[in-house]
Amino acid sequence: MRLSVNDLACERGERRIFQGVSFVLESGEALVITGRNGAGKSTLLDLLAGRLTPAGGKILWEGAGERTLAECLHYVGHRDALKSALTAEENLTFARDFLGHPAMKPGEALDAVGLAHAARLPVAYLSAGQRRRVALARLLVAERPLWLLDEPTSALDTASQETLRLLLEKHREAGGMIAATTHSPLFLRDAKEIRIERVIRSSARVDAEHGEAGEAP
Incomplete structure (x- = not known):
């Protein structure tokens, strides 16, 4: 399976949140998304989950047969969404x-x-x-092969964080994929990383391995 994101941009309330986000995620890989508060990390996950519509760019999901991206992902956000x-x-x-x-x-x-x-x-x-x-x-x-995790270590003690890390690595070993926002190290083996930052330039890009995504002023 393969998730390809090319020149993704997002606007909310007529405000450009970020632009120029590009990366590729293959089976067994993990992507760590970092950046300051309000840079658009959670918004990026919302776009991948289909909760928001991109203002530009493309999200392409391949290799899952007839199952759509929405049918192939788990999303764990800031709220635990429990009864x-x-x-x-x-x-x-x-x-x-x-x-x-x-x-x-x-x-x-x-x-x-x-x-x-x-x-x-x-x-x-x-x-x-x-x-x-x-x-x-x-x-x-x-x-579900793709796990979208927004600050997954929030409220977890050290032992629980290690348990989570082991579960994430086991998921990857089985061919699963992970995209996670975080302010704390997740210690995932060979994880790709992008950092979303505010820049003055009108556009920026992120390469497949590491880089910066731009947020318009």
């Missing part, structure tokens, strides 16, 4: 049934993130870090 009244297991069961292409059972996914003991607890009773781990466990209950 507080449901248990951790019930939240994952709903996600598995809704997303299709089931993979791990909910109990197995919770065990993988160190929350087997909390399977039957309502999410409202869990700490911020535990809720974040439940949200990340959604990645495991439905098979």
Whole structure:
């Protein structure tokens, strides 16, 4: 599979957020997206997820047969998107049934993130870090090759961050792909990186391995 992004630009409220973003992501690869607050990191993930329409450029998804890009991705944003009244297991069961292409059972996914003991607890009773781990466990209950992660280590302690890193590397070893925004090192092996910065120039580019994307003033 291959995700190709060429000269991507985004505008919100008649304001150009960024422009000239280009990269290629192949099976087994990871892309780390960095930049200051407000530079457009989360917006880039929204474009990839189809939640926003680009102001310019192209997003091309190849090698997945008849499955569209939307059908092949997981998105974990700043908000955990969990139902507080449901248990951790019930939240994952709903996600598995809704997303299709089931993979791990909910109990197995919770065990993988160190929350087997909390399977039957309502999410409202869990700490911020535990809720974040439940949200990340959604990645495991439905098979989707592209993982879009917005600050995935948010609220996680050191041990949980290492658990996440191992899960991400295992996903890549199976041919999966990852695009993640972060302010903290993710320590992913051979990850590509782009940094979105504000520049005065009217356009900028990012090469396939490393570079800077421009944000118009």
